[in-house]
Amino acid sequence: MAQFQLNILGCGSAIPTARHNPSSQIIDIRDNLFMIDCGEGSQLTMRKMRLKYARLNNIFISHLHGDHCLGLTGLLSSMALQEKSGTLTIHIFEEGADLFDQQLKFFCRDTPYEIKFNIIKPERATIFESNAITVETIPLFHRVPCVGFLFKEKPKLRHLKGDMVKFYEIPVKDIHGIKEGNDFITPQGVLVPNSHLTSDPSPSMSYAYCSDTAFNPQVAESVKGVNTIYHEATYTNEFISIAGKRGHSTSAQAAQIAKMAGAERLILGHFSKRYRDESGLLNEAKTIFDNTILANDGMRIDLL
Ligand SMILES: [Zn+2]
Numbered sequence: 001m002a003q004f005q006l007n008i009l010g011c012g013s014a015i016p017t018a019r020h021n022p023s024s025q026i027i028d029i030r031d032n033l034f035m036i037d038c039g040e041g042s043q044l045t046m047r048k049m050r051l052k053y054a055r056l057n058n059i060f061i062s063h064l065h066g067d068h069c070l071g072l073t074g075l076l077s078s079m080a081l082q083e084k085s086g087t088l089t090i091h092i093f094e095e096g097a098d099l100f101d102q103q104l105k106f107f108c109r110d111t112p113y114e115i116k117f118n119i120i121k122p123e124r125a126t127i128f129e130s131n132a133i134t135v136e137t138i139p140l141f142h143r144v145p146c147v148g149f150l151f152k153e154k155p156k157l158r159h160l161k162g163d164m165v166k167f168y169e170i171p172v173k174d175i176h177g178i179k180e181g182n183d184f185i186t187p188q189g190v191l192v193p194n195s196h197l198t199s200d201p202s203p204s205m206s207y208a209y210c211s212d213t214a215f216n217p218q219v220a221e222s223v224k225g226v227n228t229i230y231h232e233a234t235y236t237n238e239f240i241s242i243a244g245k246r247g248h249s250t251s252a253q254a255a256q257i258a259k260m261a262g263a264e265r266l267i268l269g270h271f272s273k274r275y276r277d278e279s280g281l282l283n284e285a286k287t288i289f290d291n292t293i294l295a296n297d298g299m300r301i302d303l304l
Pocket residue numbers: 013014023065067068212270
C-alpha cells in the first residue's frame with residue numbers, strides 16, 4: 001500500500017501529443033486516491049497505471065481551461081458503468097460546476113454513485129480535511145481564475161518509548177494522550193514529562209501543485225516550507241516574454257519559486273509541445289535549484 005505517492009497521468013500543456021497527455025495527477029494516500037486536474041484521456045492513463053475508480057473520491061480542478069478538465073465527463077461516465085458506489089466530490093469553480101452538472105445530467109443520468117460539487121474560489125482557503133490530510137487552495141496568476149492545491153499531512157502522533165511505558169506501568173487508557181503529547185502523573189503524584197516517554201513523530205509530508213501560473217513570488221510565499229513542489233515550466237528562458245503574456249512560467253522561474261519557498265524537491269511539468277525532449281528545461285532549472293526532476297506520464301513518485 002502506497003503511503004503517499006504521486007502518480008503523473010499527464011504533464012503536457014494545451015494540446016495532447018504523442019509524448020504527453022494534458023494535465024492530470026493522482027495522489028495515493030494509503031489507497032485513497034485524490035485526482036488533481038483531469039485533462040482529456042485521464043481515465044485511460046488511470047487504467048494503464050492500475051489506479052482504481054472505486055478508490056477515487058475527490059477530484060480537484062485548478063481552472064477551467066480544457067487541458068485541465070475536458071476528461072472529467074468521460075471519466076465520470078465510465079465510473080458509472082463500472083458501478084462505482086459512494087460519493088465523489090468535485091472541487092471546482094462555480095462556473096465549472098454549472099457546466100459539468102449539465103453534461104452529467106445528459107450523459108450520466110443514472111449514476112450508481114453520488115456526485116457532489118464543492119465550490120472553490122480563487123483565494124487561499126482550506127477546502128478539504130480528513131483524519132490524515134488537509135488540502136488548501138493557493139491563488140495562482142493565470143489568464144483565468146486559477147488555483148494550485150497544497151496537500152498537507154496532519155502532524156503524526158509521537159513515538160512511544162516501550163521501555164518507559166513498562167517502567168512507569170502506564171495504563172492503556174493513558175497511551176493515546178501520551179502519544180498526543182500529554183505528560184504522565186504516577187499514582188504517587190509524580191509528573192513524568194512527555195519527553196521522557198516519547199520521541200519525535202515521523203515527519204509529515206506536504207505537496208504543492210502549482211499549474212498554471214505566471215511567475216509570482218506570492219506563490220512561493222503561499223507554499224513556504226513545502227517538501228515537494230510541482231510547478232509548471234511551459235517554456236525555456238528564450239520564451240520568457242511569451243510565458244509572461246500567456247500566464248505561464250519558464251523552468252528557471254519554477255526553480256526560483258522552489259528556492260524561495262525553501263522546498264526540498266521540484267518537479268517540472270506542463271511542457272510546451274514545441275519540445276521534443278525536456279532536457280533544456282531541466283538544465284535551466286538545475287542551475288537555480290539542483291534537486292529538480294522532470295515529470296513524465298506514467299511516473300510514480302514517493303512523497304514521504
Ligand atoms: Zn494548462
